[in-house]
Amino acid sequence: xxxxxxxxxxxxxxxxxxxxxxxxxxxxxxxxxxxxxxxxxxxxxxxxxxxxxxxxxxxxxxxxxxxxxxxxxxxxxxxxxxxxxxxxxxxxxxxxxxxxxxxxxxxxxxxxxxxxxxxxxxxxxxxxxxxxxxxxxxxxxxxxxxxxxxxxxxxxxxxxxxxxxxxxxxxxxxxxxxxxxxxxxxxxxxxxxxxxxxxxxxxxxxxxxxxxxxxxxxxxxxxxxxxxxxxxxxxxxxxxxxxxxxxxxxxxxxxxxxxxxxxxxxxxxxxxxxxxxxxxxxxxxxxxxxxxxxxxxxxxxxxxx
Ligand code: PSU
Numbered sequence: 001x002x003x004x005x006x007x008x009x010x011x012x013x014x015x016x017x018x019x020x021x022x023x024x025x026x027x028x029x030x031x032x033x034x035x036x037x038x039x040x041x042x043x044x045x046x047x048x049x050x051x052x053x054x055x056x057x058x059x060x061x062x063x064x065x066x067x068x069x070x071x072x073x074x075x076x077x078x079x080x081x082x083x084x085x086x087x088x089x090x091x092x093x094x095x096x097x098x099x100x101x102x103x104x105x106x107x108x109x110x111x112x113x114x115x116x117x118x119x120x121x122x123x124x125x126x127x128x129x130x131x132x133x134x135x136x137x138x139x140x141x142x143x144x145x146x147x148x149x150x151x152x153x154x155x156x157x158x159x160x161x162x163x164x165x166x167x168x169x170x171x172x173x174x175x176x177x178x179x180x181x182x183x184x185x186x187x188x189x190x191x192x193x194x195x196x197x198x199x200x201x202x203x204x205x206x207x208x209x210x211x212x213x214x215x216x217x218x219x220x221x222x223x224x225x226x227x228x229x230x231x232x233x234x235x236x237x238x239x240x241x242x243x244x245x246x247x248x249x250x251x252x253x254x255x256x257x258x259x260x261x262x263x264x265x266x267x268x269x270x271x272x273x274x275x276x277x278x279x280x281x282x283x284x285x286x287x288x289x290x291x292x293x294x295x296x297x298x299x300x301x302x303x304x305x
Contacts, residue, residue, distance in 0.1 A: 004116055005097055009070025012058045016118055019305075021055035021298035023291065024069075024114035024122040024152070027104035030059075030076075031085045032265040033125065034280060035272070040080035042284050046123070046291045053295030060113045062088060062096050062103035069117045079104070087261050089142040107154060108146035111224060120213060120301050121153045123294035125287045126190040127226065129159040129168030131263060132250060139263065140171060146224075148175030153213045153225045153301075155294040157286040158188035158195060161239075162246055162267045165195045172226065173200065180209060181228045182293060188230035191237040191282045199228055206293065210300030229293050235285030237278055245274040 008016075015022050025046060030039045043059065050057035058070045061079055068075065079085070079102070086096050086103035090112060096103035105113060107127050114122050128141025147154065159168045169187065172179050181187055181199030189195035203209050209227055216225070230236075249270035258266045271279045 005066045006117055007066040007068045008117070009058070009068070009072065011056055012070035015056035019302055021121075021295060021302045022058050022119050023050045023055045023294045023298050024110055024117075024119045025050070025057055025059040025291070026107060026110040026122070026124050027059060027061040027079060028087055028106045029125055029287070030080055031082065031104040032087050033268055034283065035269070036081055038280060038284070040077060042287060043076055043080065045284070046287055049288050049291040050123070050295050053292045055295035055298045057291075058114070058117070058119060060105050060110050062086075062093070062101070062105065065097055065100040067097070067113050067116070069113065069119070090146060091142065107143040107156075108141075111146050111150045111152045111154065114152050115150050119152070121155070121294050121298040123155045123287070123290040125156065125283055125290070126158060126160040127154065127156045128264060129163040129165070130171055132162075132164045134164060134167060137259070139260065144168070144171045144175060144177070147172065147177040147226055148223045151217060151222065151224055153209065153227060153297060155227045155229055155290045155297065157190050157231050157290060158228045159190065160264065161189040161191055161195070161242060162250065162264070162271070165189060165197055169197060169200070176221070176223055178212070178225045179228060180212070180225060182209075182230070184230055188228050189239065190286065191231065191242045191279060192239045193230040193233065193236050194239070196239070203227070206296035207300045209297050210304055213297070213301055214304055227293065227297070229290050231282060231286040232289050235282050237275070237282050242271075242275070242279070245271045245279070248274055
């Protein structure tokens with residue numbers, strides 16, 4: 001028995017005990033990243049995608065003083081419609097647990113919880129990063145620090161294109177995070193396959209990424225890997241089409257004084273409106289694509305261990 005405040009769903013517990021592949025999934029994308037009911041539908045589809053690809057999904061959230069590793073259908077439904085859910089990063093995870101509140105885990109908090117649960121691979125949409133104008137606001141996502149600390153391989157479609165991607169790559173490098181573009185040289189930009197920036201590293205198979213994950217552990221290196229998986233070509237929004245929506249949303253955020261944790265949810269919601277929902281369709285497609293790759297990497301890690 002563990003003294004950690006972890007509540008495993010029966011299927012996740014069984015998969016971990018049997019040494020079978022498990023993929024962690026975050027919950028901030030559900031509560032703060034997408035509108036209801038598409039958030040619930042997407043969460044269910046992502047879980048199904050992980051299962052089809054041969055792994056067990058473990059959606060992570062904080063409820064009733066415990067970190068849930070794998071949610072029941074009813075818990076997922078409640079979370080997708082809940083109001084006032086905390087957006088948890090490393091800084092607020094323990095307070096949320098201590099106060100018995102409901103919290104959705106960001107990339108940073110999901111990495112911490114996945115690692116505590118013994119899960120090596122995690123799929124999301126896009127990580128947080130260095131916000132534009134960070135030289136004045138100092139707004140840099142704690143996701144970048146966490147990637148340098150916690151040994152979980154995170155599969156994302158790059159960093160969200162609302163960010164300063166150049167500075168985001170710089171901070172990741174400073175934090176010692178391998179940024180591995182999957183199947184191409186360019187660093188993807190969430191809704192688009194390319195950011196126009198070259199990724200520092202490239203891999204063409206899940207097996208190589210799994211080997212690198214295990215190699216880091218053998219070398220005693222702390223921190224995770226960021227796998228930057230481009231959105232499928234048929235679902236991407238061309239950079240020139242998405243950039244005007246990003247620029248307008250950023251200008252509105254500035255005019256309205258949106259700051260800190262509210263920035264990313266505000267920008268995603270505005271870009272959804274400005275693109276007549278196209279950004280959400282792309283977001284869903286890229287998350288499903290990341291779930292498939294994460295399942296393949298998790299299977300490789302299990303097979304090679
Ligand atoms: N991926 C998505 N949508 C999201 C997120 C990821 O497709 O909303 C969330 C993740 O939880 C990530 C967070 O950690 O956005 C980044 O928030 P911030 O920029 O405040 O660190």
